[in-house]
Amino acid sequence: xxxxxxxxxxxxxxxxxxxxxxxxxxxxxxxxxxxxxxxxxxxxxxxxxxxxxxxxxxxxxxxxxxxxxxxxxxxxxxxxxxxxxxxxxxxxxxxxxxxxxxxxxxxxxxxxxxxxxxxxxxxxxxxxxxxxxxxxxxxxxxxxxxxxxxxxxxxxxxxxxxxxxxxxxxxxxxxxxxxxxxxxxxxxxxxxxxxxxxxxxxxxxxxxxxxxxxxxxxxxxxxxxxxxxxxxxxxxxxxxxxxxxxxxxxxxxxxxxxxxxxxxxxxxxxxxxxxxxxxxxxxxxxxxxxxxxxxxxxxxxxxxxxxxxxxxxxxxxxxxxxxxxxxxxxxxxxxxxxxxxxxxxxxxxxxxxxxxxxxxxxxxxxxxxxxxxxxxxxxxxxxxxxxxxxxxxxxxxxxxxxxxxxxxxxxxxxxxxxxxxxxxxxxxxxxxxxxx
Amino acid sequence: xxxxxxxxxxxxxxxxxxxxxxxxxxxxxxxxxxxxxxxxxxxxxxxxxxxxxxxxxxxxxxxxxxxxxxxxxxxxxxxxxxxxxxxxxxxxxxxxxxxxxxxxxxxxxxxxxxxxxxxxxxxxxxxxxxxxxxxxxxxxxxxxxxxxxxxxxxxxxxxxxxxxxxxxxxxxxxxxxxxxxxxxxxxxxxxxxxxxxxxxxxxxxxxxxxxxxxxxxxxxxxxxxxxxxxxxxxxxxxxxxxxxxxxxxxxxxxxxxxxxxxxxxxxxxxxxxxxxxxxxxxxxxxxxxxxxxxxxxxxxxxxxxxxxxxxxxxxxxxxxxxxxxxxxxxxxxxxxxxxxxxxxxxxxxxxxxxxxxxxxxxxxxxxxxxxxxxxxxxxxxxxxxxxxxxxxxxxxxxxxxxxxxxxxxxxxxxxxxxxxxxxxxxxxxxxxxxxx
Numbered sequence: 001x002x003x004x005x006x007x008x009x010x011x012x013x014x015x016x017x018x019x020x021x022x023x024x025x026x027x028x029x030x031x032x033x034x035x036x037x038x039x040x041x042x043x044x045x046x047x048x049x050x051x052x053x054x055x056x057x058x059x060x061x062x063x064x065x066x067x068x069x070x071x072x073x074x075x076x077x078x079x080x081x082x083x084x085x086x087x088x089x090x091x092x093x094x095x096x097x098x099x100x101x102x103x104x105x106x107x108x109x110x111x112x113x114x115x116x117x118x119x120x121x122x123x124x125x126x127x128x129x130x131x132x133x134x135x136x137x138x139x140x141x142x143x144x145x146x147x148x149x150x151x152x153x154x155x156x157x158x159x160x161x162x163x164x165x166x167x168x169x170x171x172x173x174x175x176x177x178x179x180x181x182x183x184x185x186x187x188x189x190x191x192x193x194x195x196x197x198x199x200x201x202x203x204x205x206x207x208x209x210x211x212x213x214x215x216x217x218x219x220x221x222x223x224x225x226x227x228x229x230x231x232x233x234x235x236x237x238x239x240x241x242x243x244x245x246x247x248x249x250x251x252x253x254x255x256x257x258x259x260x261x262x263x264x265x266x267x268x269x270x271x272x273x274x275x276x277x278x279x280x281x282x283x284x285x286x287x288x289x290x291x292x293x294x295x296x297x298x299x300x301x302x303x304x305x306x307x308x309x310x311x312x313x314x315x316x317x318x319x320x321x322x323x324x325x326x327x328x329x330x331x332x333x334x335x336x337x338x339x340x341x342x343x344x345x346x347x348x349x350x351x352x353x354x355x356x357x358x359x360x361x362x363x364x365x366x367x368x369x370x371x372x373x374x375x376x377x378x379x380x381x382x383x384x385x386x387x388x389x390x391x392x393x394x395x396x397x398x399x400x401x402x403x404x405x406x407x408x409x410x411x412x413x414x415x416x417x418x419x420x421x422x423x424x425x426x427x428x429x430x431x432x433x434x435x436x
Numbered sequence: 437x438x439x440x441x442x443x444x445x446x447x448x449x450x451x452x453x454x455x456x457x458x459x460x461x462x463x464x465x466x467x468x469x470x471x472x473x474x475x476x477x478x479x480x481x482x483x484x485x486x487x488x489x490x491x492x493x494x495x496x497x498x499x500x501x502x503x504x505x506x507x508x509x510x511x512x513x514x515x516x517x518x519x520x521x522x523x524x525x526x527x528x529x530x531x532x533x534x535x536x537x538x539x540x541x542x543x544x545x546x547x548x549x550x551x552x553x554x555x556x557x558x559x560x561x562x563x564x565x566x567x568x569x570x571x572x573x574x575x576x577x578x579x580x581x582x583x584x585x586x587x588x589x590x591x592x593x594x595x596x597x598x599x600x601x602x603x604x605x606x607x608x609x610x611x612x613x614x615x616x617x618x619x620x621x622x623x624x625x626x627x628x629x630x631x632x633x634x635x636x637x638x639x640x641x642x643x644x645x646x647x648x649x650x651x652x653x654x655x656x657x658x659x660x661x662x663x664x665x666x667x668x669x670x671x672x673x674x675x676x677x678x679x680x681x682x683x684x685x686x687x688x689x690x691x692x693x694x695x696x697x698x699x700x701x702x703x704x705x706x707x708x709x710x711x712x713x714x715x716x717x718x719x720x721x722x723x724x725x726x727x728x729x730x731x732x733x734x735x736x737x738x739x740x741x742x743x744x745x746x747x748x749x750x751x752x753x754x755x756x757x758x759x760x761x762x763x764x765x766x767x768x769x770x771x772x773x774x775x776x777x778x779x780x781x782x783x784x785x786x787x788x789x790x791x792x793x794x795x796x797x798x799x800x801x802x803x804x805x806x807x808x809x810x811x812x813x814x815x816x817x818x819x820x821x822x823x824x825x826x827x828x829x830x831x832x833x834x835x836x837x838x839x840x841x842x843x844x845x846x847x848x849x850x851x852x853x854x855x856x857x858x859x860x861x862x863x864x865x866x867x868x869x870x871x872x
Contacts, residue, residue: 011653012651012662012664013651013653013660013662014461014477015464015474015475015476015477016464016465016468016473016474016616016664017460017461017462017463017464017465017466017467017468017474018465018618018653018660018662019461019653019655020456020458020461021461021477022456024453024479025450025453025455025456025457026453027453028451028452028453029452029453029454030453031453032452032453037452038451038452038453039451039480039481039483039486040451040478040479040480040481040486041450041451041457041477041478041479042476042477042478042479043460043476043477043478044475044476045475045476046651047475050475050476072626072627072652072654073626073627073630074626074627074630074634074642074651074652075630075634075640075642075643075644076642076644076649076651076652110625113627113628113631114631115627115630115631115634116627133837135627154654155838155842156837156838156842159838159839160837180452180454182454189546190508190509190510191508191509191510191549191551191552191571192549194509194510194511194551195549195550195551198510198511198551204511206510206511206512207511208511208512213512215448215449215482215510215512216508216510216512217447217449217454217455218508218590219455219590224449224454226448226449226454228448228452282725282746284725287729287732288728288729288731288732288733288737288741288744289718289720289725289726289727289728289729289732289744289746290725290729290732291725292724292725292728292729292746293723293724293725293726293728293729293844295724296723296724296725296726296746296748297724297840297841297844299805299806299807299840301724301748302748302749305724305746305748306748306749306751306752307745307746307747307748307749307752307756308724308725308745308746308748309743309744309745309746310718310725310728310732310741310743310744310745310746311743312732312737312738312741312742312743312744313738313742313743315742316742316743316792320743320756356752369735370735371735401569401592401596402591402592402595403595404733404735405733406591406592408729408733
């Protein structure tokens, strides 16, 4: 029975901070979906005794270990060796796996080299998991009472292998139910939300001994409330409990909720505009395409998003969306508002709206840094504008902190939040970091 | 002395896969910069005994623990309590910290609520670390021989606090040197690179007992070689060793190397174009702004990138960059190449080049999925085109696998790789997943 799980990611590049591990999050979310609770993620270097020790330590604590990486053909790929150590087992060459690797190279007309044969080795008491997307088969072994699955690190190999070969072998406890509901909000701070939940007339919603358990998480301006049930109730009973708590939370902070679970501001906006048969365009300066990219990351975006501009240079703002030259500082116009101003943000939005023939236009101009700041408009100063056919324009000034990437992320999210506030008739809400 | 470190990230939302932990990578990279080697990352749920147990286990193994998250005002923020448990200590209210939190709210004209006072609590034998960017002070304690630093989870608070208050307290071993050099390649597979290093005339470069240690990592089509020294040599001696190995690696795979360390394809392209006073424009369909966003994420991008288009709809491709209507299927032209074709990719690139007056133009059109695939052009089919004033056009067809986001990432990287191959006069190189 698999009630709890640990997730190991393997590789020097992760532990020293060269590479961001995204596999552990993906695996965790898949496990929770079937009712298996991840209780620890560990990232380890290419260090055979350290990996073996982690297998041993975690196998005594959880029912299931998922390990990604370290199955490649090179000398720093040590997962199979460490697993053999933990199992007190020896490695052998798996004939079927070798045939499969050979066939993989043959099918691609690429030469197979001597290093790749290592990938056919497994502990003698383990079994191989086929890999249709690369050369590294996975490995499945039983370490004491714990099932261990080792998968290759590249997400395009790991993900289909998990779904095809690991998922069918998972055995969640059918007598226990795990359900999670997440409600996402914008426009209220985390401690304000926590306080309303804490002071709820029906009792403290955030007490740690409460069932279901309720927690909050803040990520930039989005605060999410997570309702989580884990216990012996039937799925229907658990869902009823969660629905009751969701209704209570909606009564306390409902005005700020824009979506739930996998929703994001961008996905909710795409869905809402599709339902209303409305369209959106973007005109970006300092975010340089990030806003458009976030919107088009969702299937169906093509129904609402047809055109976007990255108007990085002033001449582009003028030529592509008709921002008046008189707004820029050039040609001696020292008193002009300049490229980073509410006037230019608004002109970008209105010009884009007209050129694209869209229902809504979002424009962003600002100083993402690290250079370009002035005393009046320091790095982090960003103007976002919303123009539309149906509403008066909305222009806001923000002052964000952090590095260039962080300021760009904040900016894109603020613009999306402004559109969401308009779509949900809550324009009066001030956003975090908003100056005016 | 701080030789080794462990990094803990704290929060249910991370462990169950709702949120991606980016703090651990950031901290690891900062520690390695000063010569402290991270040897483990752990993510834990909001579970006081589990966090306390991790503090205890890791404090016995490493010299330094950095913990992020769990210092917020809500009932699921448990780091301070777990740290007190591990220290066998009690919590007290820190007067200075309370004054600082009170001042933070006063300065913003926001009401301070009863939950925020918890954030002024610390174990009696610990000290507080000031936070100028939020309400949660950090905590510093000594657990046995291990220094423990707890920082708030939001990156915009954690990062400046680390640099200002933690970094000055770090004591790397001055008798040991840590140096890492990473060389990034495009156009060769990981096992091909590993084989060349393995068969190096001067001896196996990838042997695990070699000093410096050399490893490889593949991320989509980029394969990186990491040379790492850790030992008693002086920095100058260590750098000489690494320079020697770098020269050997360059002699073996030099044709594929595009950059080192923090370089990415996008940053190297921006730097190269700046040096040559050349400019770039992008015309994106399925990537929807992602390519432009990656280019503009680097300071100085404004010198080379002035204009970009997201031409998601056919009408936009026609109106903005003059793709001939005859290329699309509409109006009964069944034999036209269609929006996802080499002809349209090339027309997008050539039209964008002309409209933007740029030196280079990159265009992408494809089927990112999940719907929209056909037997001839399945999901993952992507055409990327490069047009320029100086070179004949280059159009390539790719077939990528993975979900929508993965296909978009691959596509943007392939387009960048094509431009890099042209800038480095290696156009004959085929890329991974390239069909024609």
